[in-house]
Amino acid sequence: MTEKLVIVGNGMAPGRMLEHLFEIAPGRYDVTIFNAEPRVNYDRIMLSPVLSGEKSFEEIVIHGDGWYIQNGVTLYKGHRIVSIDRDARTVTSDHGVTESYDRLVIATGSVPFIIPVPGKDLPGVITYRDLDDVNAMLLAAQSRAKAVVIGGGLLGLEAAAGLKARGMEVTLVHVMPTLMERQLDPAAGYLLQKAIEARGIEVLTRANTKAIVGDGKVEGVELADGTLIPASLVVMAVGIRPNATLAKEAGLEVNRGIVTDRYMRTSDPEILAIGECAEVGGHVYGLVAPLYQMARVAAASLGGAADECFVHSDTPTKLKVTGIDLYSVGDFADGDDREEIVLRDASAGVYKRVILRDNRIIGTVLFGETADGSWFADLQKKQADISEMRDTLIFGQAFQGGASADPLAAVAALSDDAEICGCNGVCKGKIVGTITAKGLTSLDDVRAHSKASASCGTCTPLVEKLMALTLGDAYNPAAVQPMCSCTALGHDEVRRLIKARSLKSIPAVMQELEWKTSCGCAKCRPALNYYLVCDWPDEYADDYQSRFINERVHANIQKDGTYSVVPRMWGGVTSAKELRAIADVVDKFAIPTVKVTGGQRIDMLGIKKEDLPAVWSDLGKAGFVSGHAYAKGLRTVKTCVGSDWCRFGTQDSTGLGIRIEKFMWGSWTPAKVKMAVSGCPRNCAEATCKDVGVICVDSGYEIHFAGAAGLDIKGTEVLGLVKSEDEALEVIVALTQMYREQARYLERIYKWARRVGYDEIRRQVLHDLPRRKEYYDRFVFSQKFAQVDPWSERVSGKDKNEFRPLADVRHQLAAE
Amino acid sequence: MTWFAIGSIDDIPQRGARCVVTPQGKIGVFRTHDDRIFAIEDHCPHKGGPLSQGIVHGASVTCPLHNWVISLETGLAQGADEGAVRTIPIKVEDGRILIALDRQLMAAE
Ligand code: SRM
Ligand SMILES: Cc1cc2nc3c(=O)[nH]c(=O)nc-3n(C[C@H](O)[C@H](O)[C@H](O)COP(=O)(O)OP(=O)(O)OC[C@H]3O[C@@H](n4cnc5c(N)ncnc54)[C@H](O)[C@@H]3O)c2cc1C
Ligand code: SF4
Ligand code: FES
Numbered sequence: 001m002t003e004k005l006v007i008v009g010n011g012m013a014p015g016r017m018l019e020h021l022f023e024i025a026p027g028r029y030d031v032t033i034f035n036a037e038p039r040v041n042y043d044r045i046m047l048s049p050v051l052s053g054e055k056s057f058e059e060i061v062i063h064g065d066g067w068y069i070q071n072g073v074t075l076y077k078g079h080r081i082v083s084i085d086r087d088a089r090t091v092t093s094d095h096g097v098t099e100s101y102d103r104l105v106i107a108t109g110s111v112p113f114i115i116p117v118p119g120k121d122l123p124g125v126i127t128y129r130d131l132d133d134v135n136a137m138l139l140a141a142q143s144r145a146k147a148v149v150i151g152g153g154l155l156g157l158e159a160a161a162g163l164k165a166r167g168m169e170v171t172l173v174h175v176m177p178t179l180m181e182r183q184l185d186p187a188a189g190y191l192l193q194k195a196i197e198a199r200g201i202e203v204l205t206r207a208n209t210k211a212i213v214g215d216g217k218v219e220g221v222e223l224a225d226g227t228l229i230p231a232s233l234v235v236m237a238v239g240i241r242p243n244a245t246l247a248k249e250a251g252l253e254v255n256r257g258i259v260t261d262r263y264m265r266t267s268d269p270e271i272l273a274i275g276e277c278a279e280v281g282g283h284v285y286g287l288v289a290p291l292y293q294m295a296r297v298a299a300a301s302l303g304g305a306a307d308e309c310f311v312h313s314d315t316p317t318k319l320k321v322t323g324i325d326l327y328s329v330g331d332f333a334d335g336d337d338r339e340e341i342v343l344r345d346a347s348a349g350v351y352k353r354v355i356l357r358d359n360r361i362i363g364t365v366l367f368g369e370t371a372d373g374s375w376f377a378d379l380q381k382k383q384a385d386i387s388e389m390r391d392t393l394i395f396g397q398a399f400q401g402g403a404s405a406d407p408l409a410a411v412a413a414l415s416d417d418a419e420i421c422g423c424n425g426v427c428k429g430k431i432v433g434t435i436t437a438k439g440l441t442s443l444d445d446v447r448a449h450s451k452a453s454a455s456c457g458t459c460t461p462l463v464e465k466l467m468a469l470t471l472g473d474a475y476n477p478a479a480v481q482p483m484c485s486c487t488a489l490g491h492d493e494v495r496r497l498i499k500a501r502s503l504k505s506i507p508a509v510m511q512e513l514e515w516k517t518s519c520g521c522a523k524c525r526p527a528l529n530y531y532l533v534c535d536w537p538d539e540y541a542d543d544y545q546s547r548f549i550n551e552r553v554h555a556n557i558q559k560d561g562t563y564s565v566v567p568r569m570w571g572g573v574t575s576a577k578e579l580r581a582i583a584d585v586v587d588k589f590a591i592p593t594v595k596v597t598g599g600q601r602i603d604m605l606g607i608k609k610e611d612l613p614a615v616w617s618d619l620g621k622a623g624f625v626s627g628h629a630y631a632k633g634l635r636t637v638k639t640c641v642g643s644d645w646c647r648f649g650t651q652d653s654t655g656l657g658i659r660i661e662k663f664m665w666g667s668w669t670p671a672k673v674k675m676a677v678s679g680c681p682r683n684c685a686e687a688t689c690k691d692v693g694v695i696c697v698d699s700g701y702e703i704h705f706a707g708a709a710g711l712d713i714k715g716t717e718v719l720g721l722v723k724s725e726d727e728a729l730e731v732i733v734a735l736t737q738m739y740r741e742q743a744r745y746l747e748r749i750y751k752w753a754r755r756v757g758y759d760e761i762r763r764q765v766l767h768d769l770p771r772r773k774e775y776y777d778r779f780v781f782s783q784k785f786a787q788v789d790p791w792s793e794r795v796s797g798k799d800k801n802e803f804r805p806l807a808d809v810r811h812q813l814a815a816e
Numbered sequence: 817m818t819w820f821a822i823g824s825i826d827d828i829p830q831r832g833a834r835c836v837v838t839p840q841g842k843i844g845v846f847r848t849h850d851d852r853i854f855a856i857e858d859h860c861p862h863k864g865g866p867l868s869q870g871i872v873h874g875a876s877v878t879c880p881l882h883n884w885v886i887s888l889e890t891g892l893a894q895g896a897d898e899g900a901v902r903t904i905p906i907k908v909e910d911g912r913i914l915i916a917l918d919r920q921l922m923a924a925e
Pocket of ligand 1: 556557558564566595596597598599600601603629635636674689707708709710711712748
C-alpha cells in the first residue's frame with residue numbers, strides 16, 4: 001500500500017530529495033507538498049542573475065508544473081502550514097486544508113533577519129529571499145531612484161550588484177570593517193570592496209544602521225554616526241535564521257534549527273527535517289551543497305535504505321557577480337599553530353592565500369583568479385601532506401610535478417574523487433562516468449544527467465574541460481555560432497555580457513570580451529553599435545564609423561555610388577503641398593528617377609552625395625523627415641483607407657497607422673521593421689505578411705506578427721485581439737521593444753519569434769500586463785534620444801564633412 | 817611624382833575615410849584606428865563600389881556594395897575574392913596629409 005508523504009516547504013532541499021526518492025523507491029509514496037510561496041520549485045541561488053537581468057525566472061525553474069503531474073505529486077501553491085498535529089498525524093494550511101501523513105518532511109528554509117531598528121516596517125524596506133523580493137526590487141529599480149543595501153555578505157553584494165545593473169544608484173552599508181568577513185580575510189575583503197566600488201556602488205564599512213527614516217514610506221537610512229543616506233528602497237540582507245517556529249510549536253526539539261540525527265530524523269521519528277531549517281551535528285547551513293547531502297540522506301531514509309548518514313564538510317563560497325571571482329573555503333583565521341603562503345599580483349588584482357597546519361591545508365582564500373580553487377579544496381579534503389610542493393603550491397596545480405601549464409592537463413591530473421561541482425557535490429569520476437555511459441556531448445545534457453554545474457554555474461569551465469578531455473575531438477563547445485571571426489562568442493552571449501558588465505562602448509566590449517582583432521570587422525561593429533544603442537540609449541555615443549554607409553549618411557547607396565532619398569509619408573497619406581515640394585526638389589537637383597515604392601511613398605533615385613544636405617534642406621522646409629528607408633529601424637506603416645471612406649471599413653486604419661508611425665519612427669531595431677494596418681479582414685494593406693500587422697474588426701484590433709514577404713514568404717501569427725487603439729499601440733510597442741532587446745543583429749522578427757516561441761512572446765507582451773508596461777516604458781525612454789530627424793540634423797551642419805570631398809586637386813593643379 | 821597637400825589628419829575620423837577628387841578619378845584616403853593613413857583608388861575591383869564609403873577595420877575596408885574586403889596596405893582583395901586597386905603614395909607631415917600624384921598625367925587632362 002502506498003504511504004502518505006507530506007512535505008512542508010517546496011525549496012531546493014525537498015525538490016532534490018524527491019528526485020532521489022523517485023529514483024530509489026518509485027511508487028512507494030503518495031506525495032503532497034505545501035508551499036507558502038505561490039510557485040513551483042526554482043533555483044533560489046539564481047535569483048541574483050534574475051535580478052541583474054542575466055536570466056529570466058523561467059530559466060531558473062527546477063521543476064515545472066509538468067513534473068508534478070508526471071510524478072503524481074499534489075502541490076498546494078500559496079499554502080502556509082500553520083499547525084502540525086502529531087497525534088492525529090495531520091497538517092493544516094492557512095487556507096484551511098488539512099492533510100494526513102504517514103511520514104512528514106519539514107523543509108521550511110530560513111527567514112531573513114531584520115535588524116530591530118525604528119522604521120524597519122516602512123513600505124520600501126525589503127529582504128532578499130524569494131522571487132517576490134526580486135520583483136519588488138525590479139519595480140523600485142524602474143524609478144531609477146536610490147537604494148541602500150544593508151549587509152556586505154554574499155546576498156547583500158549580489159543584491160547591490162543586481163540593483164546597480166538595473167540602473168539604480170546604490171550604497172552598500174556594512175557594519176564590519178571589511179566585506180564578507182566571514183568568508184574572506186581582510187586583504188581579499190579589501191580587493192572585493194575595490195571591485196564593488198569600481199562598478200559605481202558606494203561602499204560604507206564600519207557603518208552601523210541606527211534607523212530607517214521616512215514618512216509613510218522609506219526616505220533614507222540613518223547611521224549611528226548621524227550620516228543620513230537618502231533612499232527609496234532599502235534591502236536588508238544581514239543574515240538568515242532557520243525557520244523552526246512551526247516545528248517548535250509542534251513540540252519538536254529545536255535548538256538553533258530543528259534538531260535532527262545523522263539520518264535527518266527529528267525528535268519524532270516519523271518526521272524528518274532537511275534544508276536550512278535543520279540542525280545536524282550542531283551545525284546549521286546556508287549553502288546548497290550540504291542541503292543536497294541532507295536531501296540524499298533523507299531520501300535514503302524514506303526509501304528504507306538507511307545506509308547513508310550526514311557528514312559535515314566545509315563548503316566553498318563563491319560570489320555570483322559577473323566579473324568578480326572569489327573563492328574561499330575552510331578556516332583562514334590567523335593562529336600560532338598556523339602558517340600561510342600568500343601570493344599577490346597587484347596589477348592583475350590577484351590575491352591568493354593558503355593556510356596550513358602541520359603541512360596540511362586548512363583554508364584557502366582566492367581572489368581574482370580562482371581556477372585552482374577545487375584543487376586546493378581537494379588537497380584540504382584529503383588532508384594531503386604538501387611539504388614536497390610547498391615552494392610552488394601557491395602557483396597552483398599547473399606548476400606541480402612538472403605538469404605543463406596547459407589547463408587541460410591540470411584537469412586531467414585531478415583525481416577521480418576531486419570535487420568539481422561544489423553545489424551538488426559531484427566529483428570528477430562521476431562526471432566522466434556519466435559522459436561515457438550515456439554518450440553525452442552537450443553541456444546541457446551533462447548538467448541534466450550528472451547535476452554538475454547545474455546550480456550556481458561557477459564550475460562550468462571545469463566541466464567543459466572535462467568534456468573536452470573525455471570526448472576529444474567529438475566535443476564541440478562552439479555549438480553557438482560566433483558573431484564573426486573576431487570573437488568566439490555568439491550574439492546572445494555578447495548581448496548578455498554587455499548588460500551584465502555594463503559595457504558602454506565598442507572598445508570596452510572588445511577589451512572585456514577579448515576580441516581577437518584590433519577593431520573588429522564590418523560584421524561585428526554594426527552589431528555591437530546597435531546593441532549598445534539599444535541597451536544604453538541615454539549614455540552610449542553612437543559610433544557612426546561602425547554604421548553601414550546608408551545609416552551613416554541617411555540615404556540608400558546605389559550601384560553607381562549615387563544615393564536615393566525616401567521621405568516619410570505618414571501611413572501613405574500625402575497632400576498637394578507635399579507632392580509639389582517633391583516635384584520642385586526633383587527639378588532643382590535634376591533627379592533622374594522618381595518612383596512610387598512598394599511601401600506607399602516616393603523614392604528619388606540618383607542623387608549625388610554632395611547634394612544630399614541641400615535636398616534634405618528643401619524637403620525639410622516642406623515638413624518632410626527621413627523615411628529611414630535605409631535603416632535597421634522602423635520603415636513604413638502601410639495603411640488602407642479604412643472607415644473614413646471604405647464601405648467595409650470597421651475602424652480608422654489610416655489614423656492608427658499614422659499614429660503608430662509617428663510614435664515609433666526613429667527607433668533602431670535589430671533588422672528592419674515593417675508594419676501595416678488594414679481596416680477589415682479583406683486586408684488591402686497586406687498586413688498579414690508584415691513584421692507587425694493589424695487587422696481591424698468590429699470588436700477591436702487583431703494584432704499579427706512575425707510575417708515576411710521578402711527572401712522568405714510567411715504569413716503572420718495572431719498575437720491576440722485588443723479592444724482599443726491605445727491598447728493596440730501599447731502591445732505593438734512592447735512587442736517591438738522585446739524584439740529590440742533580445743534579437744540578434746540582422747534577425748527579422750519572424751526569425752527571432754520562431755527562436756523564442758510565439759507563446760512566450762504572447763505571454764510577455766499581451767498577458768503579463770506589468771511586463772508589457774515595462775517594455776513600453778523602456779521604448780518610450782529610448783525614443784527620447786532616437787526620435788531626432790537625421791536629415792534636419794545634417795542640414796544644420798552635423799557631420800558636414802562626410803558629404804564633401806576632402807580636397808579637389810584639380811584646382812591646385814590649375815593654380816600652379 | 818609631385819606631393820600635393822590635401823588637408824589635415826583631423827579632417828578624417830578614426831576608422832573613417834574621405835575622398836579626394838583628381839583628374840584620374842576619385843582617391844579614397846583612409847585613417848585607421850591607430851592613426852595610420854592610406855590612399856587607394858576609390859573604385860572597388862568588383863563592380864566599382866566607392867570604397868571610401870565602406871567600414872574601416874584594422875588596415876582594411878569593406879566595400880559598401882557587396883562586402884568585398886580590400887587591404888589598405890596592398891590594395892589586394894582579401895579572402896576568396898580576387899582583384900586589386902592601385903595604392904597611392906601618401907605621407908603625413910606635421911599633421912598635414914600629402915599624396916603623390918603623377919604631374920604629367922594630371923597635366924594631360
Ligand atoms: C524602394 C523599394 C522597392 C520599390 O521601388 O518599391 C525597395 C528597395 C530596396 N529594397 Fe526592398 N524595397 C522596397 C520594399 C520592399 C518590400 C515591400 C514592402 O516593404 O512592403 C519588401 C518585402 C517585405 C519584407 O521585407 O518582408 C522588400 C524586401 C527587401 C529585402 C528582403 C528582406 C528580407 O529580410 O527578406 C531586401 C534585402 C535586405 O534587406 O537585406 C531589400 C532591400 C532593398 C534595398 C534596400 C536593396 C539595398 O540593400 O540597397 C533596395 C534599396 C533601393 C533604394 O535605394 O531605394 N528589400 N522590399 C521599396 C521601398 C519601400 C519603402 O518605401 O521603404
Ligand atoms: C539570493 C540568494 C542567493 C543565494 N546564493 C547561493 C549560492 O550562490 N550558493 C549556495 O550554495 N547557496 C546560495 N543561497 C542559499 C540557498 O538558496 C539556500 O541555502 C537554499 O535555497 C535553502 O533551501 P531550503 O530548501 O532549505 O529552503 P528554501 O529554498 O528557502 O525553501 C523553503 C520554502 O519553504 C516555504 N515555507 C516556509 N514556511 C512554510 C510553511 N509553514 N508552510 C509551507 N511552506 C513554507 C518557503 O516559502 C520557501 O519556499 C542563496 C540564497 C539566496 C536567497
Ligand atoms: S527587388 Fe529590391 S533589392 Fe531586388 S532589385 Fe528590386 S529593389 Fe533592388
Ligand atoms: S563593388 Fe565592391 S564589393 Fe561589389
